[in-house]
Amino acid sequence: MxxxxxxxxxxxxxxxxxxxxxxxxxxxxxxxxxxxxxGGYRVNLTPSEPLGLWRIVPLHRPAAVDDLLFICSPETAAMRAARARGYFRSGSCPGAVAPLIKTVIAVAGQHVEIGVSVSVDGRRVSSSSLALRDGKGRPLAPFPSGIVPPGYVFLHSAFPGSYDSRYFGPVPASGILGLAQEVFTYVP
Structure with a gap:
């Protein structure tokens, strides 16, 4: 050898x-x-909420105002268009999108007014100004004002570039996965 x-x-x-x-x-x-x-753990890589590790905690009651939720968006034409624009990441929800982390600002029966910003039952929601264009300069149309229907919730994120119910309207509460609980997060 x-x-x-x-x-x-x-x-x-x-x-x-x-x-x-x-x-x-x-x-x-x-x-x-x-x-x-x-075990319900997810990593958030979007700026709508702090980046990092989150946990989905089961919600054993109807969603309420100020609940921070993990929720799957419905498979609608508006959501497919948002996916095509790159607003949603890939994930395990229907339509192969990641669950959203958003705060409930209105529930069934509440009146949502969308103008320069959002008001619920006549009270302005902080950090709810509307953008006319997305980060790539494409036009954004606000959702029409109205009453949140039974079985739906209206979602919001204080992040200025958030794509939320201001633009896509109320979503079915049946898509709620649970409360969003921070485990290890940071704000860049």
Whole structure:
């Protein structure tokens, strides 16, 4: 056996060992992610709420004003258009979008007035100014004012660039996954 042949065999053993370590690490990572998802943990990568790790906490009552929720958006033409514009990330909700993290600002029976900003039952919602264009200069149309219908909630985020009910209107409460609880987050 030549010296070169022994080196090739040693490298092959090292490569096998390295490949085994990488495979085990990948398996551990996949199991950890699967366990986290099954436990209701999600990572928020959008600026609508603080970035980081969140948990979906079961909601055993109807949604109320000021609840911060994880919610799946309905599969409507407006939501498909928003997805095409890149407003929603990929995820596990219908339409292959990620759940939204938004605050409930109105529930069934409340009157939402949309003008330069949003008012609910005559009281202005802070940080609710409307944008006429998105970050890429495309026009945004506000949702018409009206009463939130039974079985729906009106959502909001204080982040100025948030795409929320100001633009897509009330959403079915049936899409609520649970309350959004911060685990480890930060604001850049």
């Amino acid at each position: 030549t010296a070169g042949a022994g080196t090739r065999q040693a490298m092959t053993a090292q490569q096998r060992r390295a490949t085994g370590i990488i495979l085990v690490a990948a398996l551990v990572a996949i199991l950890a992610i699967g366990t986290a998802l099954a």
